[in-house]
Amino acid sequence: GVHAVGQIISAKLMLLGGERVDGHEAVDGDDVDTAPTLAALNEELARRCDDVRVLGIARVTNKFCAHTGCTSREYEYLIPAYCLRPPDPAILKTDVDIGRAITQEAREGDRPLSKEEVERVNAALSILQGTHNFHNFTDAKGPNGPMDKSMQRFIISARVGPQRCMDGVNYVSLLYHGQSFMLHQIRKMTTMVAAAASSAIDNFTLENGAPGNGAPGNGDVSAEESAGHLTTAARTAILYALSKTRVVGIPKAPSCALVLRRCWYKAYEKKKPEGRASLDFADVEAERSTFVEE
Structure with missing residues (x-):
């Protein structure tokens, strides 16, 4: 298979915490702080395999499929x-x-x-x-x-x-x-x-x-x-x-030496609800590069 630092999967998760980033009550999972869930996932992965790491989590629409939606x-x-x-x-x-x-x-x-x-x-x-x-x-x-x-x-x-x-x-x-x-x-x-x-x-x-x-x-x-x-x-x-x-x-x-760097979802980005995060995960680009070099 091919190594990957930009692979995206879709999954149903119960996020840890449950408080919105702005301090208000969570509504259907939107804007919930994903940091606790991210930390817990990586802690568990570290115990099992050093080669797998979760770099980010983003809320998507219910019908989103990471495999078929990739453009x-x-x-x-x-x-x-x-x-x-x-x-x-x-x-x-x-x-x-x-x-x-x-x-x-x-x-x-x-x-x-x-x-x-x-x-x-x-x-x-x-x-x-x-x-x-x-x-x-x-x-x-x-x-x-x-x-x-x-x-x-x-x-x-x-x-x-x-x-x-x-x-x-x-x-x-x-x-x-x-x-x-x-x-x-x-x-x-x-x-x-x-x-x-x-x-x-x-x-x-x-x-x-x-x-x-x-x-x-x-x-x-x-x-x-x-x-x-x-x-x-x-x-x-x-x-x-x-x-x-x-x-x-x-x-x-x-x-x-071959690595999947990024998946693009052009159609989803155009139709996603206002306020939903982009799936380009640009904020973790530094972590991607560090992970490759490790």
Whole structure:
């Protein structure tokens, strides 16, 4: 399964306490102070499992369902910064493959991504945005092959998030926001982005030897505009993998770095009664980040 720091569940609870935050008598559970219940839940969880924690509680409508009401989800993949940059030419030699070169560079000196390097990663991520056939990015296969509509997904945004240093290693947050994702889709997208940003696929060519020929477009933005600092070969490789008629074997990035960051309830937020709390839980964002790093 996927790790999560933004998972939302719906449940019927009898809250502890029972007094409103403003001191008046509680009416049908609205505005009741949830702090005692939150503390009791986490105290019980701490005795059973350190990996599960409740970050917030919000009152919802009686018919609300956390599973079916979710309109989109945002996932975060934490990847070492050195995986997203080309290895030092002084390290990369003809008898050393790029994977070994990147590993050697990581040992000899790690650093955060520069502004230009972040732009290159964002350029690769931007190509994945919009509606595409992601049949090459999942192990699940549609009944009609690559052309099957079940292979289509809409990526709302894909971008570089904050960088952070943990245990002496610099990590980059890759944020994927979409309506839904297929099995292993994010892990394979991350591999493709890392390969493009690190120039690991600069020798890529299509079957006919013409880079970019026959590759799908990228919505209203031209491939050149969306690619930014990407090489033509790297841009072509991503577009090639998004082509309906192509079949490409893409490795999966490790699952341990993938985290469900947030669930979005756009329809509920529009229709929720006035005064009900939002389900974005923005007030616990600091706790989310701390929990991830723990």
